[in-house]
Amino acid sequence: MYKFYDENGNLVMETDYPVFEDYDPICRSFYVVEEDQARAILIRNDEQAGFESYHANIEGREAFSWLEKTVRMEKS
Numbered sequence: 001m002y003k004f005y006d007e008n009g010n011l012v013m014e015t016d017y018p019v020f021e022d023y024d025p026i027c028r029s030f031y032v033v034e035e036d037q038a039r040a041i042l043i044r045n046d047e048q049a050g051f052e053s054y055h056a057n058i059e060g061r062e063a064f065s066w067l068e069k070t071v072r073m074e075k076s
Contacts, residue, residue: 001014001015001016001075001076002014002015002016002018002073002074002075002076003073003074003075003076004018004041004043004056004071004072004073004074005071005072005074006069006071007069007070012043012045012071013043013044013045013071018035018041018042019032019041019042019044020032020033020034020035020037020038020040020041021033021038021039021040021041021042021055022037022038022039022040023039023040023064030042030055038058038061039057039058039061039062039063039064040055040056040057040058040064040067041055041056041058041071041073042054042055043055043056043069043071054069055067056069056070056071057069057070057071058070058071058073059071059072059073
């Protein structure tokens with residue numbers, strides 16, 4: 001189980017199957033990678049009405065300066 005928290009410590013996503021990603025500057029798009037290669041995560045919550053998915057940096061990894069949010073990851 002993975003839990004992701006925002007800068008304020010609020011839980012933003014809990015899932016068994018996170019979408020770990022990196023970014024290709026040539027294609028200008030994110031692509032799925034293994035957890036150890038990930039620099040970003042797709043935050044999504046299909047249970048909340050009106051919740052918009054977004055990409056966020058993963059705390060402690062090389063960040064994309066243009067992504068507005070960073071999340072802390074806990075794995076259990």
